[in-house]
Every structure is written in structure tokens, then in C-alpha cells.
Amino acid sequence: MRKxxxxxxxxxxxxxxxAHLTAEQLGAACGLSPTAALKRLKRLRADGIIERxxxxxxxxxxxxxxxxxVMVTLDREDRGVIDRFKQDIRNTPQITSGYYITGDADFILTIVARDMDEYDDFTREFFYDRHPTKTFKTCVVMSAVKTNGALPVHDLAQSAI
Structure with a gap:
């Protein structure tokens, strides 16, 4: 990990x-010239700190x-089943995020649908027909409270400028 x-x-x-701030705005935000800010931004991308x-x-x-x-527990947990499930998560547009986790379930997924009938059709096809799913538990989101995905970075700084 780069400091x-x-x-x-x-x-x-x-x-x-x-992510669309101008060079001038970036420079002002970090206390550098626009050119220096853009160089740092390029380095942060190259170093993989900014993934996309x-x-x-x-x-x-x-x-x-x-x-x-949705919390998903697979019926079988061998490497092939897990790898195929991960790949299918990546290839399924209705699944907007997916995490392979520890604990009571194997995966946590976020899934979108136009209505409950579409969600029901999706779960039948994805969980019953395509994968050896033992159980899945659904929590319907009532409202999104925070969705920006921003990470706390302020306390990670190693030295002041």
C-alpha cells in the first residue's frame, strides 16, 4: 500500500x-497548482488507489x-461453485453489487427490479435454476440513506504538505 x-x-x-472537477478546482481543493493536482491524480490512478x-x-x-x-447461502461451497457464482454476479446487470463474505451467508448482493413480479422472476431463474442455492434472504430497501461509496481518507495522510 502506497502512503x-x-x-x-x-x-x-x-x-x-x-470526478469532473476542473484542474483549477482540483488544485484549490488540495492546495496545489492545477498542473500539480493533475499529476497527482494521474499517479493515484496509475497506483490503483483510484480504481475507476x-x-x-x-x-x-x-x-x-x-x-x-440479499444474503445468499450456496448449497455446495466447492471452489468451482463459488467461482461460477462470482462470475455470474459480474455478468448479471440486475445485480448492482456483490460481496463474498464470512459468517452465516456466503454472499451479499444488491439487486434491482422494476417491480416485485420482476424480482420474483429473477430470483426463481437466478437462485433456483442457475445455481445450487441453499437459502437466500431478501431485505427490500425502503430508502437509500447513503450510496456514494466514498472512503474516509483524511486520517490516512502520512505527512502534511
Whole structure:
């Protein structure tokens, strides 16, 4: 893990809030010249600290009225079953996030659907027909409280500028 300094931390905080800031705005956010800020941003990308930049799209604006958090326990847990399940998670657009976890379940997924009938059809096909699923437990999201995915970086800074 590469150490970050205070300027890197301020830069990361800024781009986590808005990845389309101008060079001038980035420089002002981290206390550097625009050119220096852009060089640091390029280095943060090259070092893998910034994995990718993406837009947060409103599910409801696209007609996805249902968002569910689903805990999945597979019926068999051999390497092949787990690897196939992981790959299918990556290849299934309705699954917006997926985590292989420890504890009572094997995976936690976030799934979107236009309505409960569509969600029911999805679960039947994905969990019953395609995978050896022992159980899955669904929690329907009532409202999104925080979805930005921003990581705390301020306290990670190793030295001040």
C-alpha cells in the first residue's frame, strides 16, 4: 500500500464527491497548482488507489422501484461453485453489487427490479435454476440513506504538505 500525504487525501476527498472537477478546482481543493493536482491524480490512478470513475445513476429514475439486499447461502461451497457464482454476479446487470463474505451467508448482493413480479422472476431463474442455492434472504430497501461509496481518507495522510 502506497502512503498518501495530506494533499493526496484532499484530492481523493474532492474527486470522490465530484470526478469532473476542473484542474483549477482540483488544485484549490488540495492546495496545489492545477498542473500539480493533475499529476497527482494521474499517479493515484496509475497506483490503483483510484480504481475507476463512474456516475451514480438513480435507480428510481430508470424505473427500478425495487432494490433488495440479499444474503445468499450456496448449497455446495466447492471452489468451482463459488467461482461460477462470482462470475455470474459480474455478468448479471440486475445485480448492482456483490460481496463474498464470512459468517452465516456466503454472499451479499444488491439487486434491482422494476417491480416485485420482476424480482420474483429473477430470483426463481437466478437462485433456483442457475445455481445450487441453499437459502437466500431478501431485505427490500425502503430508502437509500447513503450510496456514494466514498472512503474516509483524511486520517490516512502520512505527512502534511
Amino acid at each position: 498518501i500525504d495530506a494533499a493526496d487525501a484532499r484530492l481523493l476527498e474532492a474527486v470522490q464527491q465530484d 470513475e463512474a456516475a451514480l445513476v438513480s435507480p428510481r429514475a430508470l424505473g427500478y422501484a425495487i432494490m433488495a439486499v
